[in-house]
Amino acid sequence: MATQNGNANEDYAMLRKANPVLSDGTPIADLFNLETREVSLSTMYDPELYRVEMDKIFTKVWLLLGHATEIPKSGDYVVRHMGEDEVIVARDRKGEIHVSLNVCPHRGMHVCTAESGNAQVHKCIYHGWAFRPDGSFVGAPLEKEKMHGDIYPKEKLGLKKARVQLFHGLIFATWNEEAGPLEEQLGDMKFYYDIMFGKTHGGMEVLGPPQRLTIPANWKTAGEQAACDGFHTLTLHRSQFDIGNFGNISDTMEEFVPIMQGVNVADRGNALRCISAATTFASVIGSGEDFNKMSDDERLAKLPPPGIVNAQLLAEMKERLSPEQLHVCAVAPPQVGNMFPNVNLLFIYAPLPDGTLGSGYVVHTINPRGPDKFQWITWFLCEKDTPEEVKDIIRAVAVQTGGTSGLIEQDDSDTWPHMTEAARGSWGRTETLKYQAIGGVNRPEGWPDKANVYAGLSKDDAQWHWWLQYHELMVNK
Amino acid sequence: MATQNGNANEDYAMLRKANPVLSDGTPIADLFNLETREVSLSTMYDPELYRVEMDKIFTKVWLLLGHATEIPKSGDYVVRHMGEDEVIVARDRKGEIHVSLNVCPHRGMHVCTAESGNAQVHKCIYHGWAFRPDGSFVGAPLEKEKMHGDIYPKEKLGLKKARVQLFHGLIFATWNEEAGPLEEQLGDMKFYYDIMFGKTHGGMEVLGPPQRLTIPANWKTAGEQAACDGFHTLTLHRSQFDIGNFGNISDTMEEFVPIMQGVNVADRGNALRCISAATTFASVIGSGEDFNKMSDDERLAKLPPPGIVNAQLLAEMKERLSPEQLHVCAVAPPQVGNMFPNVNLLFIYAPLPDGTLGSGYVVHTINPRGPDKFQWITWFLCEKDTPEEVKDIIRAVAVQTGGTSGLIEQDDSDTWPHMTEAARGSWGRTETLKYQAIGGVNRPEGWPDKANVYAGLSKDDAQWHWWLQYHELMVNK
């Protein structure tokens, strides 16, 4: 709309839009010290910063909304969030998935008021404007009266649409017309995500609708942790050692800590921890054989990577993955990590009655709902071709481990609110988050040259990439 | 108070006061597209805009606070709100009604802590300063110690007073010393409001204290709807057709929709729907007589307008109204609409045991309580000279139809919060409200030349006046 108010205050406002400075005079760039790897704790609450994030991150990047198996049939839909915007994720008659803003272009009412269902026409309950699963406008009541007017043609009166891209069944969307494809955002990490989500012909499926809950904390408390904060396992999840879930731990934790070993990989804010198969083999199978001396094929046979529960799936995997990817699976398959900005991935082993291991993925999104609140969404996924009775076991074990009541993750969700509370204080907000445990790049022999590789004890290297990407979007763009 | 800080930031601030620009750089003027009749959905939540509205609208215009029959006796008072300010509405010994800020000039305590009562002296419970129903200062305890000091004379220490004007018993007030009389604000619509509220000698009275409730939505969601959004009746209130309350409706709603027909009239943000008497006659009386062929007098005899329940009242009406007004009553009496900015009017028929129709008015105010909350006040009114047993029936039917549990209005109050929720999202806030169903000015033969007249199917013409008035106050003033 045309501006009639050209003047000084507008100039100032334009400046602020381009090069954000918080109203107390702090340029956003000053919240970071890239040299000493510090970030101001104020980031974990500042309401002004939050609004900038909504514009510079959540309307710009690809966001995960769910999985194609949640809406298998034509007309199936679920309502999800992109930032604080509600969207309808729906499958049309042709089987294509669309993501549309759940806001009526007539007068701003939510078009879907339920959270999931099936409909070929979404009719707004306020004045009856109707839309197809692809967001296009069908019409308004009293058709011949043209109650939608004749200023805009019908083609212009559909729901605002987001771009959609599927990645091994995971549904991503973005509002950004200029964004590159999702692959660009995943960067070199796609190599590893392909392993996690693309190793069987059938692909993965959800084990039910997602758990959802509310956490009174800034979304970044969970966001930055997801990017390979392996270190907190020793202390925050200490009880897992105490009850024997994570193997042994010496009292001082100074000695050998198997679960801390592995290969961290990171690129563009995406990070994963690839945990040593030899270590898993020793603690779970413990046959005394020397895992390190085996060939990749022998290793994969002895300890198939997560999700590969029978010979059929193992064969599929070998067909689908490259030798480099198979090598990663054989020595240290990716098991826990994130996708920038707000996805958390966690792999869970479920012991089966026959002594083998089932496994599933816990996939979270961290949906901001204000500077001090987020919704935490948890999907449970496993390979579609897993036998049904095994799925039942995986589902129960995964629910007991991750998500709402998960023995591991309940400690995390109780921690994050403290950080946001600490960031409210006038003095506390001047403290910094520190990422100074630096291991340095360290690529093991034979490990593929994909992303930044940090082998050894899990330190802060990979996690720091998360903030670099955040900085890139918030300051440089 | 004197300013010692003349400098650049103050200049900027002064500019912002005069010509408001939101802190993200958007001039308020840019929230409107007057040509395409669009308004940014962000208006339905923006907290900055809300603060401007409090200054540019709610401290500037005449606001409805209640009805004179609520405080019949000397000393009677009720506490009400003007914007977010509490005021005491009290009747003094001379029978005059006064509106005073319910804030003690001593240290800011509320002077009245109850919501209604009777008192000739309002004594602040904090330090005992006392005030009369007209707001004037009586004195402080320990009179001879002059605990109120001697900087100001007693005349200067009363409660801040608003200007008061009664309109057929409705109590209006404004803080604005420069505002014209209420009539100026009502504009040409006074002609119609006089019909609604001034057609009997006895005038109207309240049927009890008002219902009050809280709605988590921006006040404008209800405000703009009140200004003749007739279209939503078909869809949002569809169940009224389904249970037979609104007459028949074809399944497609494409055909004849009687309730949608009539004459919409609007001026200065005030709008009313005058619903065809012929239609009402056909659906309620249904005698087969041709209503259109009758004279005004015959029509008024067959179908007296709302509130006229016996011959005595009919006679009074004829005495009080002009022929032009009587004509309106005969062909399409005003029944539902608003008064700018925050009043909603709804007329309700109540079938009586003798086969005739009783009727009452539902009058709402929409009191802002923050950008995402308002209090919804509902008075039920009828002609004072209605027989008591008829009042009892009207009261019950009106309560079953409008207000808190009203079969019609419960759908509205559930819709508004969605719009404000939608306006929070970074993407959603860029959507627009559209008023593009344009019928154009259309004055039926014989209809008086009062206000802008839009006869026929109820479209967006009248409603758009609401936003024009809002724009006038927020941008041009």
Place this chain on the structure above:
Amino acid sequence: MATQNGNANEDYAMLRKANPVLSDGTPIADLFNLETREVSLSTMYDPELYRVEMDKIFTKVWLLLGHATEIPKSGDYVVRHMGEDEVIVARDRKGEIHVSLNVCPHRGMHVCTAESGNAQVHKCIYHGWAFRPDGSFVGAPLEKEKMHGDIYPKEKLGLKKARVQLFHGLIFATWNEEAGPLEEQLGDMKFYYDIMFGKTHGGMEVLGPPQRLTIPANWKTAGEQAACDGFHTLTLHRSQFDIGNFGNISDTMEEFVPIMQGVNVADRGNALRCISAATTFASVIGSGEDFNKMSDDERLAKLPPPGIVNAQLLAEMKERLSPEQLHVCAVAPPQVGNMFPNVNLLFIYAPLPDGTLGSGYVVHTINPRGPDKFQWITWFLCEKDTPEEVKDIIRAVAVQTGGTSGLIEQDDSDTWPHMTEAARGSWGRTETLKYQAIGGVNRPEGWPDKANVYAGLSKDDAQWHWWLQYHELMVNK
């Protein structure tokens, strides 16, 4: 951190930091009229002003956090607030008390999650960084891996520390490295506080952990009242007269009001009411003897000041206090008042079975938790060397009078929220708080020349000092 964004908006922001102007263009200085002794009511809610207060007051001045007897043993700690910042108040092995920000320098987690306890090492539950009671860094898990990095030496990785100063057992702290000693802040009022808290060898002790509750009001509503608002006693606490707790009151309150008489003293925002001993003597002992004709020694024997319950303590007092201080005790001992900015003091007499009077102090802090909320902390204190059975009586009587359920203070805590509510309104915020009951300086013969002395009926003189000090910090500094 380095700034790369030198430009106009930054200049503006810097200006705002130095010389604060609210975003609607109001310089903070304009909230005061020093000549007419008025303060804008908007101060009782404005969220922007609140943020300035956090920076200009709560991180700059000495704040009261508790009493040394709360943490008697090595390792004992309590968690308290300075403004909105949580701090750990802990005693180390040497018996010294330290105050440290309860925010982990690693990633911002709260280090203590309990509110009180005993520990020689505080280990952060997130990643295990450990700290001593003095805030110094012990180390992180996996010591030899140097998980705290090598950018900063261990000495730099402790908790942020506040400066600490004890005053007769009361624990004060400040973040301000440039602040003078606490004595500077107390100014001439130290003379009186020494009387209250320092008159016995044993000193005072807490009668239990503090009561804590939440009040939905701006912290200044309680803050300014504490500074000698004696006037509200007559009206707000009127029921105390009605049930006979405050002696008689004439119906008009125009006549002799004993409890209003005394000497108000004030300096640098600190104020106290010294209540006439003659009056207390007449109402409590009532023997008919002429108190005014007695010597100081006789008076102190007949009516020992608050807390002096036996001959031993009386002797100690005479040893510890100067003749000037003893004179004050003999004619008008200090009994109720404040310490700037957020401490409230109240002395309470507890009648004992033997007809004598026990007594305790109620000490409050008013901890801001946002512009419209504060935590109200109440400690009950008495002389440590009071006999245990007397302490039990004092405790019960004090709890029945002050704090959560106190017969007096429950009226105050119900009043404050009204003031903040009133300050929200667009019109209400333009009202002023008035301090215009001016008595003028009036030092009785023989009264020491300490602080500003206002003898006679309690007016607004002392209380106005509170706002002068507030103004000094908010505008001049």
Place this chain on the structure above:
Amino acid sequence: MSNTAEKIAPFEIPPISLPKPTDSITHYQIQQFLHLDAYLLDHHLLDQWLNILAPDLRYFVPVRQTKERKDRDSEFSTKLGHMDDNFQSIALRVHRLVNTGTAWSEDPASRVRRFVSNVSVWETDVTGEYDVISYLLLTRNRFYQEDYTLLSAERHDRVRRKGETFELVRREVRMDQSVLGMPNLAIFL
């Protein structure tokens, strides 16, 4: 044991104005009746719920105003209500909610729970009819709200024996609020 100690009060203590409630069996039966009432409403079995309403039902939720203590007997309006219904008007409400498919105010339906406690029962002048006071705490949650809107109230019911069970003859709901905290009463209390 000091139960013979004297009570020291600064005024004369008036006697209790509430009669003794009925026996435990009747109490149990009526309590279960109120649980049935709540269950049917909570599960949106509104059409079934009509079974337990008497044909001569009066259902009233009076409007309330905050008053000074001295005026507190007039807090509740005796005339104007948030709801003011008889059996027929309630049946129409139910019809709309259950049978039209377009009762948007409750579609998707609120998740409502009616916690009933402090039930006391008294016999009345009419055989088989009882006066019942119960406390109602109602939680309401819609869409994906993370918290509940509450309604706290005292219900004064008249309950009549009808064969093995009961029917509701009168219900007056006295809310503990002057301004209702929810955007409508599209639900029953």
Place this chain on the structure above:
Amino acid sequence: MSNTAEKIAPFEIPPISLPKPTDSITHYQIQQFLHLDAYLLDHHLLDQWLNILAPDLRYFVPVRQTKERKDRDSEFSTKLGHMDDNFQSIALRVHRLVNTGTAWSEDPASRVRRFVSNVSVWETDVTGEYDVISYLLLTRNRFYQEDYTLLSAERHDRVRRKGETFELVRREVRMDQSVLGMPNLAIFL
């Protein structure tokens, strides 16, 4: 039916430390007594309420602090309370509230409702005296607030038979909060 299956737990399960409660009739009587208690308080019939207090009453609401699990036995102060009263001091509170007309903290009065549930009753060493545990959910609403302030607590009462009814000998109210959420306790719990 697998009720003979073995329970597999990684530690020895200790026995339950709570005795069996009393019979259903006594329970009903005391429950009704607690409803009377709540009713009188909710209706501000505070002067009548004094009838059900014993002359040797001790009324205590201890202050609480959040502690680590290992220290949780010391969460409640045994000495300092938010309230610490006997009959006489309570009668004075009531006197102020009921008879002065200037007890502003409760004028206009809060709308308070005391939801009493989870009542269990045990006999004691003293004939006619019972230990009673009840859960209290209290809603408080003032002026035109659109929501309620809550207080959740466990009450430990000693109740004594007195003719056909009972009297309250001891009440200790253990709040589920360390920082009280309301600006005062001008009300009884």
Place this chain on the structure above:
Amino acid sequence: MSNTAEKIAPFEIPPISLPKPTDSITHYQIQQFLHLDAYLLDHHLLDQWLNILAPDLRYFVPVRQTKERKDRDSEFSTKLGHMDDNFQSIALRVHRLVNTGTAWSEDPASRVRRFVSNVSVWETDVTGEYDVISYLLLTRNRFYQEDYTLLSAERHDRVRRKGETFELVRREVRMDQSVLGMPNLAIFL
């Protein structure tokens, strides 16, 4: 008395689909059992609590979605839960909470209170086993929060007689929320 008046409804009223509950004594016993259940959980006596769980326990808290009224039978997932436990997995949870000293999610422990009301009991096909519906209002408060996080739910229990007391065989907790309002379920419901 107009109890013979006709009921006028615009549709045929269907009969009530809920059977009559059991007798008052059994009801009292099972209600006390639920109070014991709540007491042990509220007091963190989790190890003792294991005594009242059956070895063949199924404990399930289904995930919920908001649906249109026509789809409301499919709101609760029959497969995926917020909790999905048997005796052994619950014992492991208890072990962690009670015996490790490092179960941070509940150390300091939440202050939780489980208000149990609207208890109804039905006999089943199996002698000594009862179907029990109860309403649960749970308040949770941590650290120095000034308000409570609430959880409102309906519990469907199967309860089995075991000597003088009972054991819990099945518990399904149907929450009145689609998005849980608290950051975890580190507690039992």
